[in-house]
Amino acid sequence: MDRRPAHLNRTGLTLLGAVLAVAGGAGLARGLGAFGDGRASAPVLTDDVRRFADERGWFWPALAAAAVVLALLGLAWLLAQGRSGKVSGLALEPDADAGATRLSAKAVRGVIEDEIGEYPGVRKVRARLIGSSGRPELRLNVAYGHRADVAELRRRIEEEGVPRLCAALERDSVPTVVRLRLVPKEQPPTVV
Structure with missing residues (x-):
């Protein structure tokens, strides 16, 4: 039996889980003041980033399109997990x-x-x-x-x-x- 897809799934999910856990932990630590009280109450997006997004009308639609593509890729992966490869x-x-x-x-x-x-x-x-x-x-x-x-x-x-x-x-x-x-x-x- 070819175990390569299962290995790729485990590796991909492990890496994605590690990245999301680190990002979530950093956000939680920032919100709880681990990096200082000033950073805990500061907005997530800096003034430069907000100004960049405001000056370019394509920024938010492009971000939304990227999120939709990622959601569709995740849905396709999820549906592929349900296929067993069995012949009827x-x-x-x-x-x-x-x-x-x-x-x-x-x-x-x-x-x-x-x-x-x-x-x-x-x-x-x-x-x-x-x-x-x-x-x-x-x-x-x-x-x-x-x-x-x-x-x-x-x-x-x-x-x-x-x-x-x-x-x-x-x-x-x-x-x-x-x-x-x-x-x-x-x-x-x-x-x-």
């Missing part, structure tokens, strides 16, 4: 003129989860299809028990499960990421 359905016909056959991604996930879930030692399987309908990618999270043969499990996923899925979808390949996770040994129930 797969197009099975390569040529739209020949017809349109769509297969539910939920059905595809169910089939691969059921098949891999029957492999020896597997406790739980979660599958996700991401990307686009024309170029889906498969993400598998497989939880297995202590008695599972991990090498055999991996081999079966690579040589049986995923190739069967590709054949069913009539695709040469489906890029797949498999995460194998050992689950703790289950404790037998205690009898009192």
Whole structure:
């Protein structure tokens, strides 16, 4: 899975948060008189800045336009966070003129989860299809028990499960990421 967007989000939000925290802290300190009583009661904008804004009629409209652009960028970023990249359905016909056959991604996930879930030692399987309908990618999270043969499990996923899925979808390949996770040994129930 590509973690670059998540890393960029965290880095950007950390930097923005730090800048806003410093600016807010400085404003609060100024208002409380940390820089002297004269500065605490002084206007935020100096006479030079107010005069500059008054002499140029474009200043306040330009400032308002910049604020609107920043608000729209923030809204676009916020909406992008809601997109999961999950595929809702797969197009099975390569040529739209020949017809349109769509297969539910939920059905595809169910089939691969059921098949891999029957492999020896597997406790739980979660599958996700991401990307686009024309170029889906498969993400598998497989939880297995202590008695599972991990090498055999991996081999079966690579040589049986995923190739069967590709054949069913009539695709040469489906890029797949498999995460194998050992689950703790289950404790037998205690009898009192």
